Amino acid sequence: AQSVTQLGSHVSVSEGALVLLRCNYSSSVPPYLFWYVQYPNQGLQLLLKYTTGATLVKGINGFEAEFKKSETSFHLTKPSAHMSDAAEYFCAVSGGSKSTFGDGTTLTVKP
């Protein structure tokens, strides 16, 4: 069994500020972890993924995430927010034949 909890359904930051989107997971097997971004009326685009190896994963658009097994977390960060980062972000865990998604976090970037 697996589950994902995204803390905070809405996050608002100022342009240039740090972005931190939180994700905690549970999985009965070693997890594969993903972050996706969804723009309005579009599909999901993969930002980054963790499978094995280095726990700090770098993705597209300046995002990165760190896998912390002891905390069962996979938080997404970006040092400096840009207006184009405004979107909905989904954390997902994969173990077996399906991926389980969190309910999403809507990121708003204020000018």
Added chain:
Amino acid sequence: NAGVMQNPRHLVRRRGQEARLRCSPMKGHSHVYWYRQLPEEGLKFMVYLQKENIIDESGMPKERFSAEFPKEGPSILRIQQVVRGDSAAYFCASSGMGAYSTDTQYFGPGTRLTVL
């Protein structure tokens, strides 16, 4: 370099009608996954198929919903006798290797079903 294609992008049906959603995976991909996204919610897994086989349908409602991925042609998600609660965005994803690998699932743009 076509990605995952879904059609139609928008579908309107009246209660009791049938909805057929199509998904063409990325070239070379033989694994297809269907997810449903209700308003203000994340994606919920429905079914995982390979060519001509249903591998995991644990997320499919027991009635009215069916899926297939024939040897030739797109994968089809069929919803019979639609009800208002079926209104959602339905996403298809594909991968080149199986779900038990580290292979990434690539998502289509989704079909937004509205049931009147």
